[in-house]
Amino acid sequence: MNDGSLTTDLADEVDTFLKTHPETEAVDAFIIDVNGNALGKRLPASHLRSLVRNGVQFSACAPILDCRGLGHNPAGLGGEDGDPDGTAMPVPGTLAPVPWAARPTAQLLCAMGEAGTGAPLWHDPRAILADIVARCRADGLFPVVACELEFTLLEAARTPDGGIAPAALPRTGQRPRAEANLSVEAVEEHAGFLGRITDAARAQGLPLAGAVAEYGLGQFEVNLDHVADPMAAADQAALLRRLVRGVARAQGQEATFMSKPFADQPGNGFHIHVSLVDAQGRNRFSQPGGETLLRQAVAGMQALMLDSVALLAPNFNAHRRYLGLFVPTSRAWGHNNRSVAFRIPAAGGEARRVEHRVAGAEASPHLVMAAVLAAVHHGVTRELEPMAPIVGDAGTRRDPAFPDGLLAALSRLERSRRLAEYFPRRFLAAYTASKRGEYADLIAQVFPREYDFYL
Incomplete structure (x- = not known):
């Protein structure tokens, strides 16, 4: 107790x-x-x-x-x-x-x-993350992390066939017809909703760092500030998801963090920014030897990425996102390049960091954070060297070993010897069993489109 x-x-x-x-x-x-x-x-x-x-x-x-x-x-x-x-x-x-x-x-x-x-229970995601954070700190690795989450604002009412629709624009009452990526007007259009998110985050002590309009219809991204406590960061990401959904429902709409709510629109991602600091809180990536340390962290992410896909994309729908734009399916990394899995943003100095871009927005913040930090620890403690960085578009490159769907990803996760060094083997078995059961229940009913193909 x-x-x-x-x-x-x-x-x-x-x-x-x-x-x-x-x-x-x-x-x-x-x-x-x-x-x-x-x-x-x-x-x-x-x-x-x-x-x-x-x-x-x-x-x-x-x-x-x-x-x-x-x-x-x-x-x-x-x-x-x-x-x-x-x-x-x-x-x-x-x-x-x-x-x-x-x-x-x-x-x-x-x-x-x-x-x-x-x-603590061995199958509680917070307990798993706590163990990995403790292991990092015991080896002198002190991560500073920040989370970015994308979501889609929807009408609450379903369409006659059970589908979904983007939320109507408050000004016109009509559904959006065109994408508005990075549009300040789109943010202002939904200023009431985004303002209520900001007010609620302030009331709950969540360090909200801003919101932007994203590529998809009714799609936004909300960002949290960098914090030196990865557990707090994962808690905050989970609480922010609950907050966004709650605020949307209070105004008669829905907000979804579903990875791919619309087949013809960009999916929702969950990006984690990571740096390592020293005892004085200074960014080690910007200190002498920092480039080598950063490369080792990237190499660890590359080494564990494919084994971790079932944690980063935890359900059937999440794997649809990997068919979309700017969604990495290779272990590419690069500088100032959004098409890669592991991006080094243009910012330097104390802001130098790696952005892990593989996870879907509906994945467990605690398990994604655990996978990312396990990868950093793996790469740094083994002094791994990454592949050569990519210049140009890596979005069309798919690693031949990238898991082909949820079941393949679950099998790879369950067998992973590298991840079993960080996650309890019995947790990996229990997690995969639960996700297989969820998948079996999903496909137990005939999808309406099957009639178009096979009737």
Whole structure:
């Protein structure tokens, strides 16, 4: 269980919060699962003090459930084990208001642990990331990271055939007909929505760094500031996804981080920027020897990329994104080049970094962060050397070994000896079993278009 000082800190946090927000009626206490989704319970605000002392109990298999919150008995979890409860313990510093909620509500991020002891569960993505961050730091590697997430704003109502449509423009009430990449006018068109995201992020203490219009119809990118705590960065990315969806629903629309919501439009990506700092917080990539260190980090990303695809693209739809523009399917890297998997942005000095561009926006922020940092550690500690950097368009290059779809990616992940040095082997087995079960349920029904092909 948490030690006394931690409990005291949380109790003080609750007291301060309730003094500031005395109108609070309920609190959402949740974990973040392998899909990046929030799973947990809504409790009366009067339970907050008990919650920080004792946590909240619900199914211990929750972290490994599929995208719908359903179980497939991976590694016996949630089935053969009798589906026991675990104890979700609050994460200090995450108690915050939920500005988009219909009634005054708070939220509290938790970490799933064993019932009774509170020991971290081996299948909790936060526990896996924590172990990899600790390993990096033990070897003198201190990552500073920033997350970028793309999403698409949609109409809430489905089309007659069950499809989706981009959200109508507030000014005209009509759906957008043309792309508006980097358009300031497109940002202003949705200023009310984006402003509500900014206000909610400020209320929740999320370091939002801005928003831009992207290539797709109704597509935007939201960025978070660089932070020296990768766990906090992954938490913030997951909470930002929840925030964006919540704000959209509060105004009668939907926001999706689905990797490829429209076949003829660009997909949604999740990019992570990484640098390494020294004990004084100075960027080691810009110090003497920094170019060698950066190259080693890139080489590690190249070495682990193909084995990690099932973590970076965790479902059937996510693999559609790899057919699109500026979506890397090779291990190419380069300077100031958005067509590569691992981009070195034009910024220099303290801003020198690597941008990992492979993941889809719906992937687990904690597992993607874990995969990226494992790759950096792998490359630096083994002093690997990357392939030659690419000049020009790498977007049409596909690595012959790039997994051909979800099932191939899952098989490669499950067999990976390199990733098993960082991720528990039993987690890789449980994750792949859960994702295979999700895929089997998806294709169990006939798709309408199959009739056009095979009737």
